[in-house]
Amino acid sequence: MHLNFSPLLSATLLLGLAAGAARAQTTPTIARPSATLTVAEDAGSVSIPLSITNPGTVASTVQVAVQALGTATAGQDYTYAITQTVTFPAGATGTQTLTIPILDDALAEETEYFVVRLLNPTNATVSATANDILVYIKDNDTPAPARANNLTLGLVQSYQTATPFSGNTQINSAEIAAFDPTTKRLYVANSIGGKLEILNLANPAAIAAVASIDIKSYGGLNSVAVRNGLVACAIENSNPQQNGSVVFFDQNGAFQKQVTVGAMPDMITFSPDGRYVLTANEGEPNAAYTTDPEGSVSVIDISGGIAGLAQANVSTATFTAFNSQAAALRAQGIRIYGGLAASPSTVAQDLEPEYIAVSANSQTAYITLQENNAIAVLDLATKQITALRPVGYTDHTQPGRSLDASDRTTEVLMANWPIKGMRQPDAINLVEVNGTSYLLTANEGDSRDYSGFSEVVRLGANGYALDATAFPNASLLKQETVLGRLNVTNKLGDTDGDGDFDEIYAYGGRSFSIYNAATGAEVYDSGNLLERVTAADATYGAIFNASNGFEAPVRKNRSDDKGPEPEGVTTGRIGNNLYAFVSMERVGGVMVFNINNPAAPVLETYANNRSLTTTTGDLGPEGIVFISAADSPTGQPLLLLANEVSSTIAVYSLQANTPTAARPGQGAEPLAAYPNPSQGAPVRLSRAVSGTLHDLAGRPVRHLRATDRLDTSGLAAGVYLLRADDGAATKLIVN
Known part of the structure; x- marks a missing residue:
């Protein structure tokens, strides 16, 4: 059959085919x-x-x-x-x-x-x-942080207190250690195994087990302290939300006395004069957050001797007097945020004491409130909490405050970001320098993460919305190779209450800080130094920010969380020098700083003892003990690390070296200025220097002498170069 199409029909068909083709074309x-x-x-x-x-x-x-x-x-x-x-x-x-x-x-x-x-x-x-x-x-110009190396740490022994793992399950630990110079014995809290390990440290190169005391019948062992043969153990109740106890033993582990203290005593210490035993009672809620005991500090007066000790000798200081001040405390930077929506915690319930340092005159105690980002002050004469102090936040936009924020980047990228780090100190130590008392804190960081309440969220999560005005590049920040993997809190940062976050708060300062004990004023913060030291270390840079678990170390797998997690800090004098020792729970080991000038600590050295490829060596240092030459069984100063995960005690000998004069500019600490660019206002430097500010033609325009401030008023807009006398340099832009 012959088919004949009319011109109109043919045109209609062609137009339809063209329209279909257009619809099929996908936009590039x-x-x-x-x-x-x-x-x-x-x-x-x-x-x-x-x-x-x-x-x-x-x-x-x-x-x-x-x-x-x-x-x-x-x-x-x-x-x-x-x-x-x-x-x-x-x-x-x-x-x-x-x-x-x-x-x-x-x-x-x-x-x-x-x-x-x-x-x-x-x-x-x-x-x-x-x-x-x-x-x-x-950058290809930043040197590794200079080490003074005036002190050498030599590993004497790593002693295994107990088998740490059964398969992948941890069955023993060595969390906290306490040394008694009168008996040359070391007492170790094996919290997971529920035992008090007693060791003979008379020969640190050949530590010997004396006894292993089962503590489980008393409750859960959290901490231990010792003085003149009297051993005090902090024990949490089998129901952790109920009041705990302190159990006293003699030097051989024989029971002496037991008294009741607040809920979940987490740390215990003797006052320098030996009159008091103090416990930091953390008072954590149960997993459902339906029961939340009050945090507190118990003070046990043992001045009358252990034989006559009774419950009447125990005073427990609470925080109930601050219950009406929640809003004011938050405004100061103290985190009060716990509880369920239907029953928010009171201030007394929310504050969780973590660690205690006592003044040399035994009149004042300072207590870290880790989750709350604060320190409490306790008057030991009145047994009353007299002050709550915020410890501040680390501004990661500032020079010297960078961090490696992602576990998904291959390289270590210490960069500045629009993040605030909640310092959240764990251990605290008090030291006197030239008549002034200072507090040192290890800014580990911690979160509340329970089945009924969790503040932990990754920045890249869909439920964590960044304010579009504050963060116009929010989609980029949420990428895993930027900040998307970083763990942050969802309980802080929504400044206008509209449901999205105007500020970002991450856990931990990744640093140690020094504060004036009398005023609470910040004297020093190490900023990014701990991460920089481990990243540049010739050996342990290979496991930078690695975790401390049973698995083999994985480089950078803690960068998205709290980095190295400085947890322990103590101090000790060797000759005319005062040193601070800071242990890092994750990557491991200890850093040593000369703090003769608390405002400008000097990095001495870094020591670690763990495998780069296996789970052997010392893992998870928490407790840290300095033994002076006078108290040491060898006559030489010693440093002990109690390694929680590997259940080991690492013993280091401390040897002072003859300092070698550095060449001008050699190993100079990096120098930075902020704000940068400057709008003509005074500029702050990352450290005090003497030096000269030059314009791009090389002409000197400002001279500085021992100052961390630079006046830029009157300078023409442009780029300048500040050269310090020690060889460091930094550029400055003036708008």
């Missing part, structure tokens, strides 16, 4: 290669390959512009003067490469970054949640 999509790229400062340039899918019959374009988020400076760290346009020819597949020059300066800097955004596409689309690219620039 332009995409970034990844959320982040890393380039070395001396690489010359960074290449950003942009790809297109479903190319069209006409050319597609996209503009690429620098964003405000970033710590690198255009014209100083990279070259990108104006918005650029990338064109994809019609029908072309594959990639178009944007090349950005990277400038290699001679300044010691932290990892810097800049962000470019894909925007205003033509004949194409770009994902609104995957349009930013962050470029990390790794």
